[in-house]
Amino acid sequence: MKIGIIQQSCTADTAGNKKKLARNIADVASRGAQLVVLQELHNSLYFCQTEDVTMCDLAEPIPGPSTAYYSDLARRHGIVLVTSLFERRTAGLYHNTAVVFDCDGSIAGLYRKMHIPDDPAYYEKFYFTPGDLGFHPIQTSLGRLGVQVCWDQWYPEGARLMALQGAELLIYPTAIGYESSDTPEEQERQREAWTTVQRGHAVANGIPVIAVNRVGHEPDPSGQTRGIQFWGSSFIAGPQGEMLYRAPKDEEENAVVEVDMKRSENVRRWWPFLRDRRIEEFQGLAKRFID
Secondary structure (H helix, E strand, C coil), X not given: CEEEEEECCCCCCHHHHHHHHHHHHHHHHHCCCCEEECCCCCCCCCHHHCCCHHHHHHCECCCCHHHHHHHHHHHHHCCEEEEEEEEEEECCEEEXXXXXXXXXXXXXXXXXXXXXXXXXXXXXXXXXXXXXXXXXXXXXXXXXXXXXXXHHHHCHHHHHHHHHCCCCEEEEXXXXXXXXXXXXXXXXXXXXXXXXXXXXXXXXXXXXXXXXXXXXXXXXXXXXXXXXXXXXXXXXXXXXXXXXXXXXXXXXXXXXEXXXXXXXXXXXXXXXXXXXXXXXXXXXXXXXXXX
């Protein structure tokens, strides 16, 4: 499968961001991409740096204007397209939602972000209700996609549940960057931890992982911090965690990477982790903490 990933910077001009995405989608599709993955909340700036109710004006219903826009792009280019939208279900009820379009432009499925962070400059609990659709792969014409969003990528449980239901790929649209007061050494430890934990999901489940992150600097509207420097580094890892492609940490990038989807079968035969799981001993995983 040829997979296109689009790592780009965003501005306050949402219409401009969408036009830029359309150009980049056309670029990777022209190079043979069959599956195209976008970054988290790609229509706008990452508005969660502050708590501001007016930012809820960015939210849209699903289906709505953005789903119509990306549906047309998926259909026009004949691609499966993974998008990330600010969903409005009703006034005061919003989700961080991945929408997957099949190559005919139809909506193949939704995933609502389950793990919602609340950290300095990442005030997502103010905006997003935790997902209520569970961890279920989305069936497309290219296969079963285990789509999650950003903060979900730190949790092995979601990746495992997707794999147990037949996901053939794990996909994470992402918006993560450096905290401005951290030392360069600490910043690199965080970036490498982010990469390593997701490569671990590939190894543990024997399937490829796709992570697509934002890039560039976005200022803090409140002026209380120096904003976020998103660290890019979007990547595709194979079923043994092998790095098939990694984008720069400080540049926009469109890439098309060919992934051997048959390789997962052999890797799982060599390392039959699913066979050897002691599921009868895992009851404690459903607890917050075991005293």
